[in-house]
Amino acid sequence: EAQVTQNPRYLITVTGKKLTVTCSQNMNHEYMSWYRQDPGLGLRQIYYSMNVEVTDKGDVPEGYKVSRKEKRNFPLILESPSPNQTSLYFCASSFFGRNEKLFFGSGTQLSVL
Amino acid sequence: EDQVTQSPEALRLQEGESSSLNCSYTVSGLRGLFWYRQDPGKGPEFLFTLYSAGEEKEKERLKATLTKKESFLHITAPKPEDSATYLCAVSRNTDKLIFGTGTRLQVFP
Numbered sequence: 001e002a003q004v005t006q007n008p009r010y011l012i013t014v015t016g017k018k019l020t021v022t023c024s025q026n027m028n029h030e031y032m033s034w035y036r037q038d039p040g041l042g043l044r045q046i047y048y049s050m051n052v053e054v055t056d057k058g059d060v061p062e063g064y065k066v067s068r069k070e071k072r073n074f075p076l077i078l079e080s081p082s083p084n085q086t087s088l089y090f091c092a093s094s095f096f097g098r099n100e101k102l103f104f105g106s107g108t109q110l111s112v113l
Numbered sequence: 114e115d116q117v118t119q120s121p122e123a124l125r126l127q128e129g130e131s132s133s134l135n136c137s138y139t140v141s142g143l144r145g146l147f148w149y150r151q152d153p154g155k156g157p158e159f160l161f162t163l164y165s166a167g168e169e170k171e172k173e174r175l176k177a178t179l180t181k182k183e184s185f186l187h188i189t190a191p192k193p194e195d196s197a198t199y200l201c202a203v204s205r206n207t208d209k210l211i212f213g214t215g216t217r218l219q220v221f222p
Contacts, residue, residue: 004156041214042117043200099210102149102157104156
């Protein structure tokens with residue numbers, strides 16, 4: 001089954017404790033991206049990757065890191081999480097770019113205390 | 114400033130009561146307009162892409178239309194299983210994608 005898999009589904013952590021949210025897709029997509037979704041603000045892009053070893057900032061990249069060492073994986077790293085990063089996070093992928101149909105993961109609900 | 118506004122924020126319908134959701138946008142160089150459906154606790158699921166004014170697309174009880182300033186998602190004779198949040202997004206010539214905040218639709222039997 002074609003899918004984008006995120007883990008974990010829920011995560012509660014404390015300020016400053018490094019964490020990684022994993023994302024994997026099995027569709028051989030070139031493009032992958034991370035979004036955060038907050039009430040009243042809609043989906044906002046954090047980082048995206050057009051291909052292996054190619055990443056770029058989205059609209060709200062501060063406090064986040066990403067890497068794309070393999071085509072299928074695109075982890076999101078919070079080196080020192082803060083409470084304002086409490087949000088619902090989605091990974092998405094598409095064949096060529098964000099103007100294509102996006103496939104989303106099921107989301108990661110992160111709470112930073 | 115580029116902006117995408119969806120209305121209403123929330124909509125309650127009786128089963129079979131047709132209605133429309135609106136997505137108005139102010140972006141320069143529109144490349145495409147997307148509609149997604151999002152169920153509680155899940156990621157958005159792609160519905161339609163529209164590229165030019167006058168274009169229409171249909172899927173089951175849903176029909177999306179596009180003008181130069183807005184898009185409508187028409188829901189004909191909705192069923193309870195159509196209950197979800199519907200998201201609109203637009204892409205610009207610079208390849209940036211901007212999402213609206215969504216319309217939460219509830220359809221009651």
